[in-house]
Amino acid sequence: MRHRAAVAALTLIGAVVFGARLQMQEHPVTPAWGASGDIQSLHVQGNVHLLVGAGGNIAVQAGDEGVLIVDTGLPQFAEKTLAAIRKLSDKPIRYIINTHFHSDHTGGNEVIGKAGSTIQGNPTAIIAHENVLKRMSAPTGEVSPTPVAAWPTSSYVKGSRDFFFNDESVMVFHDDAGHTDGDSIVHFRRSDVLMAGDVFLTTSYPVIDLANGGGVQGVINGLNHLLDLAVPKHAQEGGTYIISGHGRVADEADVLEYRDMVTIVRDRIKDAIGRGRTLDQVKAERLTIDYDRHYGSQTGNWTTAMFIEAIYKDLSPKRPESRK
């Protein structure tokens, strides 16, 4: 019993030291600090800084030529985001890159885009995969879901786009059908920082937006692409840093654990489908139990049940469309 008493005493110390973190937490896609509106910056490496607090994570690459932003956060925090960017650099904002079309990553496009300009004097160039433009815009005569000023002005169609800015190569890669069908990851090659977008989250299971072209295999492919690009400095640590779509800064080892998790869950659900299990039966089998306390949630906009359902639907044999 003395041992138990000692453990109890240490537990009390730990509770004081670590506070609420000892308690089981819900894990929404965006942690409280990620969408608080209190925009905080962290120097990641080289020219690249992270901004958190505006919804999705934002990368800021700043140098003599100006400022490049990857993702722009929620619209309600656009002015605060702009102020946070201005604390890092007063140079012109030349480029915005959107990793996908969701509003927590594109919501500041209009405000931040208008605050900057291209060298020719046009509004800041907004680079994204063409499917982002398709999702944010609408055909002539129809009402678009976002204002014209927020749309990508420089969309790319094929697998990648690259250019040189602030003394380094900026590589933009498209991985199809992952989080959405318009995902991009961005590699700042000299700084050695990757911006992953929502294909990699440290706070929740990956959001697989089936309605907008996402899929579990695409998420795995995207994570493997990150692993291919990342090079650790020493003993699987450091080197290339990876900014998650939501959550913390990571390196290859962190992406590896996440890739393993998504792959293992995919395999389990695929096996269950092969055994003829219904969606309800799959949920009852608790096939994600080893990851739920880390990435799962019973409430919020992306629950464990939704994650399982998305994979189940994605992997289930597709019924042929009925003839019109």
Next chain:
Amino acid sequence: MILTGEWSPRYHEDQPDRIPGPELGDYTGLPLTEGARVAADTWSASRLTVPEHQCKVHIAPYIYRGPMRFRAWEEKDPQTQRTIAIKHYINTYEQERTIWMDGRAHPPEWAPHTWQGFSTGEWQGDILVVTTTHIKSEWIRRNGVPNSDQSMMIEHFIRHGNVLTHNVYWVDPVYLTEPLVRAEEFVLNEKSGGGDWLWPCEYVEEVAERPRDEVPHFLPGKSPYLGDFAYRYGIPIDAANGGAETMYPEYMEKLRKLPKAPKPVVQP
């Protein structure tokens, strides 16, 4: 108290766990969550053949358990001669660990995690008390029992002459239901200079034809090793499966009443 010097471990405590390494399915004495047990039961050692897994480092709460030794020194502010940090160079995986002694705060939640985490220390009398956060995911036991990146650790370094006691109090809200407490002993090397302090690691392609999206693991209930440990040593499955209850002396009474593990049946 000065901890400077080269320290070598003594393995008399928990030797089977620390040197040859634990057997698959041995979760005895660990306050595991149900999820941790599933993770370990579905873990395959083949995971370590994946190139990115090959040079993974033991995290701070674990690295002092295994084959290792470490060199400790203090870094001083040249102006004030106050101790800024206590450093450990650990030969396993060539890890350099910093324990900040200057009162600085821990990084924000969005900062990177490392194998050795971010540590701050303070002297409580002659005991160095170290708090570590920002630890990477790895394992609690070297047989697939996972550790999450939400884990934290408090250590006590207690010197008795040339013997150093290292107590670890390990919290993981994901995979532990209660804190895990462990201890190791080290002895000061009075004749320094020998031995190998290097641990170079480069990955190799061990399975050339493996698809990029293949991760070795067993589906739930399909590991051929399930129940093997408990059966081989004649202990109840309940005890082998661990859980907080199995850490305490009172469990011995319950243990005597439990049936020994049956011969495992490999699932097709």
